[in-house]
Amino acid sequence: MTKEEVLQSLAVQTESKLIMVVIDGIGGLPIRGKTELEAAKTPNLNRFTPKAACGLIDPISYGITPGSGPSHLALFGYDPFRYEIGRGVMEALGIDIPLTRDDLAARGNFATIDEKGIVVDRRAGRISTEKNREICKFLGNEIKEVEGARVSIYPGKEHRFVLVFRGEGLRDDLTDADPQKDGYKAKGTEGLSEEARKTAGVINLYLKKVNEVLKPFHPANTILLRGFSKIPDIPTMSERFKLRPAAIATYPMYRGLARLVGMEILKTGESLQEEVETLKKNFEQFDFFYIHFKKPDMAGEDGNFKMKVKAIEEIDRILPSIFRLNPDVLILTGDHSTPTPLKSHSWHPNPILLFSKYTRPDGIRRFTERHCQKGQLGRFPAMEIIPLMLANGLKLKKFGA
Amino acid sequence: MTKEEVLQSLAVQTESKLIMVVIDGIGGLPIRGKTELEAAKTPNLNRFTPKAACGLIDPISYGITPGSGPSHLALFGYDPFRYEIGRGVMEALGIDIPLTRDDLAARGNFATIDEKGIVVDRRAGRISTEKNREICKFLGNEIKEVEGARVSIYPGKEHRFVLVFRGEGLRDDLTDADPQKDGYKAKGTEGLSEEARKTAGVINLYLKKVNEVLKPFHPANTILLRGFSKIPDIPTMSERFKLRPAAIATYPMYRGLARLVGMEILKTGESLQEEVETLKKNFEQFDFFYIHFKKPDMAGEDGNFKMKVKAIEEIDRILPSIFRLNPDVLILTGDHSTPTPLKSHSWHPNPILLFSKYTRPDGIRRFTERHCQKGQLGRFPAMEIIPLMLANGLKLKKFGA
Numbered sequence: 001m002t003k004e005e006v007l008q009s010l011a012v013q014t015e016s017k018l019i020m021v022v023i024d025g026i027g028g029l030p031i032r033g034k035t036e037l038e039a040a041k042t043p044n045l046n047r048f049t050p051k052a053a054c055g056l057i058d059p060i061s062y063g064i065t066p067g068s069g070p071s072h073l074a075l076f077g078y079d080p081f082r083y084e085i086g087r088g089v090m091e092a093l094g095i096d097i098p099l100t101r102d103d104l105a106a107r108g109n110f111a112t113i114d115e116k117g118i119v120v121d122r123r124a125g126r127i128s129t130e131k132n133r134e135i136c137k138f139l140g141n142e143i144k145e146v147e148g149a150r151v152s153i154y155p156g157k158e159h160r161f162v163l164v165f166r167g168e169g170l171r172d173d174l175t176d177a178d179p180q181k182d183g184y185k186a187k188g189t190e191g192l193s194e195e196a197r198k199t200a201g202v203i204n205l206y207l208k209k210v211n212e213v214l215k216p217f218h219p220a221n222t223i224l225l226r227g228f229s230k231i232p233d234i235p236t237m238s239e240r241f242k243l244r245p246a247a248i249a250t251y252p253m254y255r256g257l258a259r260l261v262g263m264e265i266l267k268t269g270e271s272l273q274e275e276v277e278t279l280k281k282n283f284e285q286f287d288f289f290y291i292h293f294k295k296p297d298m299a300g301e302d303g304n305f306k307m308k309v310k311a312i313e314e315i316d317r318i319l320p321s322i323f324r325l326n327p328d329v330l331i332l333t334g335d336h337s338t339p340t341p342l343k344s345h346s347w348h349p350n351p352i353l354l355f356s357k358y359t360r361p362d363g364i365r366r367f368t369e370r371h372c373q374k375g376q377l378g379r380f381p382a383m384e385i386i387p388l389m390l391a392n393g394l395k396l397k398k399f400g401a
Numbered sequence: 402m403t404k405e406e407v408l409q410s411l412a413v414q415t416e417s418k419l420i421m422v423v424i425d426g427i428g429g430l431p432i433r434g435k436t437e438l439e440a441a442k443t444p445n446l447n448r449f450t451p452k453a454a455c456g457l458i459d460p461i462s463y464g465i466t467p468g469s470g471p472s473h474l475a476l477f478g479y480d481p482f483r484y485e486i487g488r489g490v491m492e493a494l495g496i497d498i499p500l501t502r503d504d505l506a507a508r509g510n511f512a513t514i515d516e517k518g519i520v521v522d523r524r525a526g527r528i529s530t531e532k533n534r535e536i537c538k539f540l541g542n543e544i545k546e547v548e549g550a551r552v553s554i555y556p557g558k559e560h561r562f563v564l565v566f567r568g569e570g571l572r573d574d575l576t577d578a579d580p581q582k583d584g585y586k587a588k589g590t591e592g593l594s595e596e597a598r599k600t601a602g603v604i605n606l607y608l609k610k611v612n613e614v615l616k617p618f619h620p621a622n623t624i625l626l627r628g629f630s631k632i633p634d635i636p637t638m639s640e641r642f643k644l645r646p647a648a649i650a651t652y653p654m655y656r657g658l659a660r661l662v663g664m665e666i667l668k669t670g671e672s673l674q675e676e677v678e679t680l681k682k683n684f685e686q687f688d689f690f691y692i693h694f695k696k697p698d699m700a701g702e703d704g705n706f707k708m709k710v711k712a713i714e715e716i717d718r719i720l721p722s723i724f725r726l727n728p729d730v731l732i733l734t735g736d737h738s739t740p741t742p743l744k745s746h747s748w749h750p751n752p753i754l755l756f757s758k759y760t761r762p763d764g765i766r767r768f769t770e771r772h773c774q775k776g777q778l779g780r781f782p783a784m785e786i787i788p789l790m791l792a793n794g795l796k797l798k799k800f801g802a
Binding site: 001002003006007010358359360361362374375376377378379380384386387388389390391392396397398399400401 | 430431436457461462463464465466467468469470471472481482485486488491492740742743745746747748749750770771774775779780
């Protein structure tokens with residue numbers, strides 16, 4: 001059996017409660033000697049950390065900087081190399097479009113073509129978001145269906161939108177309908193398999209109709225499509241781990257990722273307090289909770305060291321109310337690092353804390369990158385967290401006799 | 402090439418001597434702040450440990466609690482997910498039945514059925530071990546063979562026994578001949594492949610005969626069979642690693658596991674002293690020794706912290722006589738943790754010490770879970786121990802040019 005099959009065969013449902021706290025972009029790099037975690041004043045973390053088993057997790061693997069999709073799949077116990085989430089799907093999740101297995105999603109741009117069909121501006125002069133909404137509304141009414149496939153168009157910012165085709169048997173092994181550079185001829189999509197050629201036909205017919213009706217909207221007189229993708233055929237956390245999982249997140253993308261693996265999405269507010277309230281209110285109904293705190297990542301992306309430190313301190317203040325729920329297993333970690341000097345996600349490992357009555361406490365003083373690396377959990381891939389949580393919740397039977 | 406193939410191609414036979422000391426269930430959890438290893442007085446270990454390379458091993462993988470079968474396969478250098486040892490085989494090994502490749506083993510229960518064929522007691526009222534022996538002897542004489550397959554029955558405790566069919570082409574992809582619960586109709590086994598259906602026919606014919614002859618033995622008037630299995634098709638340690646391996650263990654199950662990978666089983670007594678005597682006496686004849694100390698696991702399973710501490714102290718006293726043999730490589734570790742608070746095997750990693758003149762001593766003071774985690778070996782899967790021992794014994798050539 002594969003390791004995945006073995007884990008599935010060992011998982012049992014029990015009453016124990018597991019909480020996974022994900023602090024987005026928590027890991028950092030030192031500026032004037034200290035990382036954001038090292039610079040932050042975290043009295044609560046300082047009190048809890050010595051009782052935990054500590055370590056460092058690699059979101060994916062040495063040197064790999066993950067997007068939110070792969071890093072969350074790994075946190076949820078899925079092999080991020082095996083299950084891919086395409087760009088179109090990620091974009092759809094990011095604006096809260098619930099996708100079904102019949103949906104084919106793509107990222108779209110409004111663009112400008114000249115009379116010879118050459119793309120002269122891939123962003124249609126960066127039309128306003130308002131204009132975008134107007135055109136999307138028009139297109140949505142004008143073309144509702146192509147050869148049996150329903151078409152929905154969702155405006156994004158400026159020239160960007162998400163397009164979703166819904167129909168049986170649509171395929172996503174398709175090339176981009178996008179020349180990628182100005183000065184090249186607009187082109188349709190091509191199917192990369194026999195079955196995909198039918199899907200390509202549907203999309204190209206749609207593109208033809210779009211070009212006809214968009215003429216009056218110059219400079220937004222055509223569209224480019226890329227990242228065609230369907231949701232991966234992924235078993236739920238309930239199937240794989242016998243969990244009843246729930247997700248608490250303020251941003252649609254994280255709710256969407258949680259929905260992909262079968263989590264129940266809990267309605268919550270915008271603040272940390274509201275997220276924790278939601279956790280409390282639903283604590284009896286589920287046995288696994290994923291709770292997502294977004295702010296440190298945003299500060300990291302902005303390159304704002306002080307703001308990231310403040311975001312960490314704000315989270316520190318809310319932690320006692322999570323600990324008071326007295327879960328059987330509590331994990332505190334991040335999905336990836338977002339060091340302020342890089343202003344982006346990075347490959348650096350994140351510190352992790354594991355609380356459970358079945359651990360040998362490390363006695364480590366602080367929840368930082370450099371303190372946690374001395375812990376018993378060592379440095380390990382994020383996708384091992386779920387097996388570890390299940391074990392500590394006594395939710396895994398013995399393997400073999 | 403796979404890693405396994407590479408290792409096999411690099412292994413060379415040399416005169417260097419390797420000893421693997423396996424302390425069953427050594428790892429633990431703290432009670433009043435200390436694990437069993439931390440609480441034990443171990444003057445000899447305290448003297449040897451600073452000279453070792455230290456680390457923590459995961460028996461199988463993060464969170465997975467192994468049975469003795471998979472954990473020993475991993476210690477012997479085999480991928481425990483690839484080579485599975487079925488329940489019937491484990492049970493047979495546990496009572497020292499030497500299995501051949503033609504043997505199909507199953508765990509059996511004597512049980513009670515009513516006149517409609519409903520199982521009313523899966524344990525036949527837990528008949529005495531004495532009664533069990535009597536019925537097994539009778540059955541063994543009564544039915545020696547079914548359609549060319551020889552049948553042997555070996556009594557266990559109370560209502561339990563092991564059944565072995567010996568014949569060419571027997572298959573083990575079979576369902577259990579056991580309804581698993583009282584109140585259900587007794588059922589035969591079913592073959593899960595075309596070839597297995599023939600084996601199922603043999604077994605079901607045996608069951609029919611058993612039901613006829615067992616009538617006078619009510620409440621033990623039928624048998625249930627489960628965990629049909631054959632020994633895995635596993636290359637020997639000599640084939641894979643060019644070793645001449647020998648095993649010293651007081652319990653049949655560990656001797657059986659060692660036999661599966663081609664070790665020579667050395668006759669020994671019941672005490673630690675006798676095991677070490679056996680090691681000394683045979684030290685010239687082999688180049689790899691697996692020596693198994695059982696007691697800490699038993700104390701752990703009993704939840705007896707003090708007894709586990711004593712068992713560890715007893716092992717500490719015997720260690721100098723192993724060191725005096727001056728092996729080229731000496732490993733000291735466990736097959737899995739058996740923490741007294743859990744009274745069972747667990748997923749927690751075990752400390753490991755590696756002695757060899759080709760290591761950089763860590764200078765770590767004690768052989769405990771929390772001391773060893775600071776060592777240079779880091780935290781790694783048990784199946785990497787054999788390559789590490791081979792390397793330190795200069796038994797692995799360079800990979801590539």
